[in-house]
Amino acid sequence: MQKVDYPVLAGPEGYLPPSAASMGVVLPDKGEALVEGKIVTEEEAMEVIADKLLSAKNPTFFPGPLILWAWNEKAVEKAKAVKELAEVVGAKIIPMPDYRPKYPMINYREEINPNHPNLTIWHNKIDTCVFVGVHCHYANVALKIIRGGTNCYTIALCGEYGHEDAMITLRDVQAREVRRLTEAIKRVKTEREDGR
Amino acid sequence: MTEGKVVEQKIVEPEYLFFEAKREPRFITGSEAVREAIKRANVDLAISYPITPQSESMHLVGYIYAQGYLKDYYRGEDELGVMSAVAGASMGGVRVFTATGGPGTLRAFEMFPTWAGARLPIVCAFFCRGINSPLTIQPDTIEIGFMLDTGMLIFHVETAQDLFDMLLKAFIIAEEPDVHLPIGVFADGFFITHTRELVEIPPEDIKLPPYDPYKSPMPVMDMETPPVRQMRDPFVMKSNFISYAAHASWQQEVRAAGERARKHINKYLGGLLETENEDADILIIASGTAVSQSREAIIRANREGISVGLVKVKVLRPFPCQEIKTITRKAKVIIIPEFNIIGWLAREVSSVIEDNSRVVGAPRVFGGMTMPPELILDEIKKQRFLLANK
Numbered sequence: 126m127q128k129v130d131y132p133v134l135a136g137p138e139g140y141l142p143p144s145a146a147s148m149g150v151v152l153p154d155k156g157e158a159l160v161e162g163k164i165v166t167e168e169e170a171m172e173v174i175a176d177k178l179l180s181a182k183n184p185t186f187f188p189g190p191l192i193l194w195a196w197n198e199k200a201v202e203k204a205k206a207v208k209e210l211a212e213v214v215g216a217k218i219i220p221m222p223d224y225r226p227k228y229p230m231i232n233y234r235e236e237i238n239p240n241h242p243n244l245t246i247w248h249n250k251i252d253t254c255v256f257v258g259v260h261c262h263y264a265n266v267a268l269k270i271i272r273g274g275t276n277c278y279t280i281a282l283c284g285e286y287g288h289e290d291a292m293i294t295l296r297d298v299q300a301r302e303v304r305r306l307t308e309a310i311k312r313v314k315t316e317r318e319d320g321r
Numbered sequence: 322m323t324e325g326k327v328v329e330q331k332i333v334e335p336e337y338l339f340f341e342a343k344r345e346p347r348f349i350t351g352s353e354a355v356r357e358a359i360k361r362a363n364v365d366l367a368i369s370y371p372i373t374p375q376s377e378s379m380h381l382v383g384y385i386y387a388q389g390y391l392k393d394y395y396r397g398e399d400e401l402g403v404m405s406a407v408a409g410a411s412m413g414g415v416r417v418f419t420a421t422g423g424p425g426t427l428r429a430f431e432m433f434p435t436w437a438g439a440r441l442p443i444v445c446a447f448f449c450r451g452i453n454s455p456l457t458i459q460p461d462t463i464e465i466g467f468m469l470d471t472g473m474l475i476f477h478v479e480t481a482q483d484l485f486d487m488l489l490k491a492f493i494i495a496e497e498p499d500v501h502l503p504i505g506v507f508a509d510g511f512f513i514t515h516t517r518e519l520v521e522i523p524p525e526d527i528k529l530p531p532y533d534p535y536k537s538p539m540p541v542m543d544m545e546t547p548p549v550r551q552m553r554d555p556f557v558m559k560s561n562f563i564s565y566a567a568h569a570s571w572q573q574e575v576r577a578a579g580e581r582a583r584k585h586i587n588k589y590l591g592g593l594l595e596t597e598n599e600d601a602d603i604l605i606i607a608s609g610t611a612v613s614q615s616r617e618a619i620i621r622a623n624r625e626g627i628s629v630g631l632v633k634v635k636v637l638r639p640f641p642c643q644e645i646k647t648i649t650r651k652a653k654v655i656i657i658p659e660f661n662i663i664g665w666l667a668r669e670v671s672s673v674i675e676d677n678s679r680v681v682g683a684p685r686v687f688g689g690m691t692m693p694p695e696l697i698l699d700e701i702k703k704q705r706f707l708l709a710n711k
Binding site for chain 1: 440497498499501536537538539540563564566567569570571573574576577578580581584
């Protein structure tokens with residue numbers, strides 16, 4: 126049954142929270158984004174992302190296989206843009222190199238895994254994270270686990286249609302959009318430094 | 322039948338093929354409508370296994386393979402083998418099609434939740450027939466009841482026209498990156514497959530764009546191209562909370578993908594249901610060919626001065642919960658005629674509406690019986706009498 130006005134907020138929400146889609150949160154159309162379950166414009170979402178990343182104590186990027194491998198020119202270009210973005214934010218980068226669960230224990234200093242993303246977040250005390258270059262199914266699985274069991278604020282920069290279970294999601298994100306976000310963050314950073 | 326050259330086909334936008342291209346009427350069977358749809362669907366691979374009343378449709382797909390419309394086609398060893406093979410092909414990144422029905426559906430059943438769990442955008446036609454012993458090959462929609470909770474999207478056609486259109490649209494909806502789930506297009510065996518009707522179809526020199534597996538929400542198993550040179554390892558082999566939580570989140574994501582399909586279904590099918598005269602006190606809710614029989618019963622009821630509304634449910638998964646809840650608010654009685662003994666549609670409707678004591682799960686026929694409109698008309702009159710004497 127669909128419901129409305131389901132807020133997608135940082136957790137921990139509980140033992141097994143519902144997927145946001147099942148609670149009536151609908152993915153954005155072109156030019157739109159989601160902030161905490163509500164549709165906003167892409168520009169508005171970029172402003173909120175800038176604020177969240179620059180206010181975070183330990184912002185961390187989780188790049189996935191789609192940009193960790195140089196499998197086509199677009200991937201290389203996007204990876205470079207994401208690296209620059211992380212540097213501008215001053216964020217750490219912890220990769221999600223593949224989707225296999227890591228047993229007996231993940232090396233949380235070096236990687237994150239979609240099946241138990243909470244372990245990397247807990248051990249590194251990550252308060253804000255960015256998913257980028259992760260296949261959508263695995264991003265969705267991980268984002269819901271994070272919302273259920275951690276207090277981490279999640280941001281998903283999706284190359285396709287976005288992710289309802291992230292607190293903020295942009296859609297259709299390629300290198301150009303990453304650079305636009307970088308510019309927005311540079312501007313907000315300068316404004317903050319100037320005390321504006 | 323295998324002669325004839327393939328027509329040079331041009332790739333067009335789905336919207337053009339579905340809504341804009343000029344259509345011509347053809348007097349064809351449902352099985353032939355399958356052939357015409359698959360001709361235009363840009364399918365890479367089809368795998369068949371015979372079972373009545375499905376056999377003719379995949380036989381005809383074999384003919385168009387011989388004419389060059391598909392890249393590959395073969396007969397599998399049985400239904401479980403076929404459904405497993407199409408799963409492998411779909412994981413490998415090609416557009417696949419198959420069909421089955423009745424006992425074939427149940428023999429292959431293990432694969433349907435597997436398709437959904439693996440996010441495979443397979444399109445399969447199901448031509449419903451009885452499944453029980455003593456053996457029957459006759460029409461009966463009971464298998465749909467079993468299929469509702471597999472995680473697949475479920476469409477139910479009323480006519481051969483619906484079958485043609487829904488098959489083509491199913492490929493595009495199934496392959497949307499935020500959906501990426503298998504779709505079962507269900508038709509009532511014989512009533513659809515073996516009867517002829519006028520079907521409006523676009524020219525055969527156009528076809529859908531090819532499937533792009535690199536937009537899949539999971540890595541396509543392309544062993545030549547990183548970053549997707551990785552298997553889809555299961556995480557479920559460990560007995561610990563983390564594995565259980567991951568599996569739970571995975572199942573929720575499959576259902577979430579079904580929810581996301583609503584937007585695309587609304588775009589391409591014009592909604593999950595259609596209605597006529599929905600403000601009437603007496604409402605019929607039906608799917609499949611029970612809709613056609615209901616239309617005829619309503620015409621006769623109108624002649625006798627009885628106003629009856631109709632809700633045609635086109636999509637059973639995702640179920641049009643909110644739509645049905647809203648539409649039924651004013652109805653005093655809701656009649657649900659079905660071609661099966663269990664009444665799965667009555668059960669579904671009862672679970673979502675306010676005051677389900679209004680639901681009348683009748684008439685029901687099964688085992689191959691037809692549903693004469695008089696049977697529905699009798700129920701309408703009976704319910705009208707009961708309402709008047711309440």
